[in-house]
Amino acid sequence: MLVYWNFNLIKIENKSDYQFFDRAFHFGDGVYETIAVKDGKVMFFDEHANRLVSNANSLDIPIIIDIPDLGKNIDNIIKSNKIDQGFIKVIVTRGLMTDAGLSYPKPMKPSLLIWGQKCGFTPLKEKRPYKVIQSQHERRNPYSKVTYTKTLNYLSNIIAKNEADAAGCDEAIFLNTNGNLAEGTTSNIFLIDNNGKIHTPEVASGLLNGVVRSKIILAAIELGFEIEESVISPNKLKHSKGCFLTSTLLDIQPVSEILGVAKYEVSSSIDILEQLENKYQSYS
Helix, strand or coil: CEEEECCEEEECCCHHHCHHHEHHHHHCCEEEEEEEEECCEECCHHHHHHHHHHHHHHCCCCCCCCHHHHHHHHHHHHHHCCCCEEEEEEEEECEECCCCCCCCCCCCECEEEEEEEECCCCCHHHCCCEEEEEEEEEEECCCCHHHHCCECCCHHHHHHHHHHHHCCCCEEEEEECCCCEEEECCCEEEEECCCCCEEEECHHHCCCCCHHHHHHHHHHHHHCCCEEEECCCHHHHHHCCEEEEEECCCEEEEEEEECCCEECCHHHCHHHHHHHHHHHHHCC
16 A cells, blocks of 8 residues: 655555554544643643543543553653653544544554653742633533543644634633633633632533532532532523633633633632642642
């Protein structure tokens, strides 16, 4: 077989020798996890590993490594690349295409990739508040299994993030197909009302239940804050005193503006954010 790849004709003897025959390349057919590394240690490994296995199982993708071995290999990547502060990405794909169709390949031979990169983490007090846009083009589907699964197919997120970039914003948030708040392209969203109560969209609104999201909810409960997971109308954006995002690489990220919708004085809720941040960091 001859294929044309980046201006070169390549003779293919064995498809398995070329990763561009992987279904991840053709269909985004796989799952992944991004895990923070701080002081040379992975953060919340068990939660990420369990979600990786759960997501793979929900898509009928066999996991070809057990969790203890996954942890050992992640530690090896961290040490080999001298990652003190950064992240690890674990990707599991359904493996090689056996034909051009969408049906699962038989036999299925999944692929595994673990890689890492150095990056910094900015303390809460030093963070520049984000400007956020409400995506006008993309919606989350709360009735789709894919919505709740961390898959390799991120085209909808990419479109919305580019929408934010074009508007001079840092992040885009999705409404769902029912018109209610869901999540950001790589983050979960929280609101703080005028009484100091914290609100976040319920998972059934169509969002990925982020590891950091879960930890922040736990932190709020343990600190004695009133917190509610519920269906949230976008009207609540303009009637809140504060807004923040959470993700593996952001931790807690204050928001100063939802473009054309609401502006927030970060100073009015910074005490709540600092308490949440300190509690969250204690879990590591």
